[in-house]
Amino acid sequence: xxxxxxxxxxxxxxxxxxxxxxxxxxxxxxxxxxxxxxxxxxxxxxxxxxxxxxxxxxxxxxxxxxxxxxxxxxxxxxxxxxxxxxxxxxxxxxxxxxxxxxxxxxxxxxxxxxx
Amino acid sequence: xxxxxxxxxxxxxxxxxxxxxxxxxxxxxxxxxxxxxxxxxxxxxxxxxxxxxxxxxxxxxxxxxxxxxxxxxxxxxxxxxxxxxxxxxxxxxxxxxxxxxxxxxxxxxxxx
Numbered sequence: 001x002x003x004x005x006x007x008x009x010x011x012x013x014x015x016x017x018x019x020x021x022x023x024x025x026x027x028x029x030x031x032x033x034x035x036x037x038x039x040x041x042x043x044x045x046x047x048x049x050x051x052x053x054x055x056x057x058x059x060x061x062x063x064x065x066x067x068x069x070x071x072x073x074x075x076x077x078x079x080x081x082x083x084x085x086x087x088x089x090x091x092x093x094x095x096x097x098x099x100x101x102x103x104x105x106x107x108x109x110x111x112x113x114x115x
Numbered sequence: 116x117x118x119x120x121x122x123x124x125x126x127x128x129x130x131x132x133x134x135x136x137x138x139x140x141x142x143x144x145x146x147x148x149x150x151x152x153x154x155x156x157x158x159x160x161x162x163x164x165x166x167x168x169x170x171x172x173x174x175x176x177x178x179x180x181x182x183x184x185x186x187x188x189x190x191x192x193x194x195x196x197x198x199x200x201x202x203x204x205x206x207x208x209x210x211x212x213x214x215x216x217x218x219x220x221x222x223x224x225x226x227x
Binding site for chain 2: 040044048059074092104
């Protein structure tokens with residue numbers, strides 16, 4: 001299995017509080033992604049990173065920010081959590097530098113509940 | 116509008132039979148299409164990637180076809196086993212933008 005660790009795996013928080021989810025990889029892959037998965041929606045890309053300090057928005061980036069200060073760590077921050085951000089969050093990594101994203105390796109997910 | 120559709124109803128088959136899952140899309144011209152498996156409470160696991168200029172790809176008991184005219188991909192599992200029971204996701208990738216577009220997945224149950 002690819003070395004991807006997400007933390008925390010489960011979190012319950014209240015509306016308006018800040019939340020940070022961490023993704024740590026030991027594969028030295030260049031690309032890292034944050035997705036959310038909700039019933040009735042496919043996986044949706046929040047943000048991704050193509051290198052240290054290089055990030056770009058996905059399709060559902062509003063209310064989220066990311067940072068990547070080291071190759072191995074990609075942080076997802078909800079500055080002020082809302083109930084609509086209750087979801088399962090997945091981190092993924094890939095290395096393919098060609099034309100395609102290539103194979104994504106996913107973490108085990110972080111289940112966030114915002115009350 | 117652009118959309119990607121997978122069989123919404125769960126697929127139940129008998130062990131040993133071939134499972135066929137469908138991924139249809141409209142208003143996209145994907146350069147690549149990927150299939151993943153997801154078990155409950157786990158992250159998706161990559162299975163196969165097929166390019167727009169490839170008609171078919173195989174890996175052990177798995178086969179994927181990609182028909183850009185019909186805008187459809189079929190995913191086959193031959194000699195299915197109860198361990199193949201999972202949700203299968205398809206994802207499109209448009210040319211060179213690194214942003215996959217995901218279907219909702221099809222739940223497969225293989226009965227012993």
